[in-house]
Amino acid sequence: MNTRKNLLSAPIFLVVFLLQETIMNQIHLPIGGFSVFLIFTLGWCALSTPETGALVGFGAGFLLDVAPHSQGPVGQWTLVLIVTGFGIAYLRYGDDSFRASPLSLVVIVAVGVCATLLFYIGTGALLGMDFGSTFQLVKTVLGNGLWSLAVTPFLLPIISRLHGNIFESREFK
Amino acid sequence: MRRSGDNRSRLLLVTLIVTSLFFITLDLRGVQVMSGLRNGAQTILAPFERVASSAYSPLGNFFSDVAHLGRTRAKLKKLEDQNAKLRTTLIAHKGQDAQIKALKSILDLAGTAGYKIVNAKVISQGSATSFSQTITIDAGANMHLTRDMTVICGEGLVGVVKVVYPSTALVMLASDPAFRVGVRIAGTQQIGILSGQGTDHAVLQLLDSQSSVKVGDALVARGSQANKPFVPGVPVGLVTSVSNSAGSVSQMASVKYYAHMNSLGVVGVVIKAPAADPRDALVPKAPVPTPTPTVTIFVTPTPTPSASPTK
Incomplete structure (x- = not known):
């Protein structure tokens, strides 16, 4: 883990967050749509060590928490993304076959998006949040997963190039 | 996996999780710093959102149009061609026209009821x-x-102002799962509670077990004490189906909102309610079937010409 390198990735996340909040949120896609910021975060975590994954999850979750649209208490997204960021990085870090195949990366990011949303619903339910009908919840989670599956292949080259530029792929050696 | 790094990694994970739990606790206890963070973020984001919204709105309309087109490919192709031709001429005026129309209908509604309103443009919608x-x-x-x-x-009720920032405000839509509003059935004056479901339909629960509701009934907001959060008389929606389960204490019904929550461009915020409750004056008129004219023809028997015409 290198603090300087992690700090270097912060502006990239800020830009993606701004893109998500200003432009992506205005696009209304059928069955729920997707979050570029979430895909970017999980993709980034998947390429990193578990420690970096948790740190990135912390930073990204905190940004989502202070977003004006966020309804839960500050800290909920942070908690959710620390755990999923660490989890996704841990899953991939120990497994060489995983790292070699881009397809598995796409699948794991899409599953990660679903898992993140489910975890968010779970913690939200514990904190007494109101989520509406079950059908709507299932639609949002599945819709996000499917859209992520479709969009991630286009975003991954950008994520891995940016990640490579900052970390120079030395973490894996 | 690095063995030496394992302990450090675990310590980091635990520290981060504890920090986030600390944040949640602070926020739930109502510490000002946490809500201040969101205020700050909104203040920073507002100018960006404004620029993006003005640049993006024609494209956004296009996306939502395409999403709702028919599935037939030929029809899609034809409509797309037609759209492309029309868009070049319309693109400059389309946004403004829609906003003027929305503004006019808001002013009509507010004028009938005597509400004093502030108009505002929608600059961002909740995330996916x-x-x-x-x-x-x-x-x-x-x-x-x-x-x-x-x-x-x-068309009617959109929602309620939830958070006010220096130059923007966050509005909770009536379709939000946490949204509740006291409503009155126009005409029969029975009262009930409407709950948002996260979709364009809401659930109405009547308060009185004796009262009944039928499909096509219009609902208006009942109004709150000191007109906050709801001014009385705002049209809310139309009953689309009624569920009659024998076990339930009171009647439930599904309600479709008058307002289209996905395509809001301009809204009005009621800053002063009228002195008198407008009652049912704002309920949109139900479409009246146009009478088909029936033509009645009277046939009078003409005298048969006689065999020997007179001269």
């Missing part, structure tokens, strides 16, 4: 991953908006 339904409008404390003010559009 959040389960709450909110919009951000470009009026805030600078336009004397305060929390719990009713937000309307030309």
Whole structure:
């Protein structure tokens, strides 16, 4: 883990967050749509060590928490993304076959998006949040997963190039 | 896996999780710093959202149009060609025209009821991953908006002001799962509670077990004490189906909102309610079937010409 390198990735996340909040949120896609910021975060975590994954999850979750649209208490997204960021990085870090195949990366990011949303619903339910009908919840989670599956292949080259530029792929050696 | 790094990694994970739990606790206890963070973020984001919204709105309309087109490919192709031709001429005026129309209908509604309103443009909508339904409008404390003010559009109730920032405000839509509003059935004056479901339909629960509701009944807001959060008389929606389960204490019904929550461009915030309750004056008129004219022909028997015409 290198603090300087992690700090270097912060502006990239800020830009993606701004893109998500200003432009992506205005696009209304059928069955729920997707979050570029979430895909970017999980993709980034998947390429990193578990420690970096948790740190990135912390930073990204905190940004989502202070977003004006966020309804839960500050800290909920942070908690959710620390755990999923660490989890996704841990899953991939120990497994060489995983790292070699881009397809598995796409699948794991899409599953990660679903898992993140489910975890968010779970913690939200514990904190007494109101989520509406079950059908709507299932639609949002599945819709996000499917859209992520479709969009991630286009975003991954950008994520891995940016990640490579900052970390120079030395973490894996 | 690095063995030496394992302990450090675990320590980091635990520290981060504890920090986030600390944040949650602080926020739930109502510590000002946490809500201040969101205020700060909104203040920073507002100018970006405004620029993006003005640049993006024609494209956004296009996306939502395409999403709702028919599935037939040929029809899609034909419509797309037609759209492309029309768009070049319309693109400059389309946005403004829609906003003027929305504004006019809001003013009509507000004028009939005697509401004093502040108009605002919708600059951002809730994100795809959040389960709450909110919009951000470009009026805030600078336009004397305060929390719990009713937000309307030309068709009826949109929602309620939830958070006021210096130059913007966050509005909770009536379709939000946490949204509740006391309503009255126009005409029969029975009262009930309407709950948002996260979709364009809401659930109405009547308070009186004796009262009944039928399909096509119009609902208006009952109004709150001191007109906050709801001013009385705002049209809310139309009953589309009634569920008659024998076990339930009171009747339930499904209600479709008058307002189209997904395509809001301009909204009005009621800053002053009328002195008198407008009652049912704002309920949109049900379409009256145009009478088909029936033509009645009277046939009078003509005298048969006689065999020997007279001269």
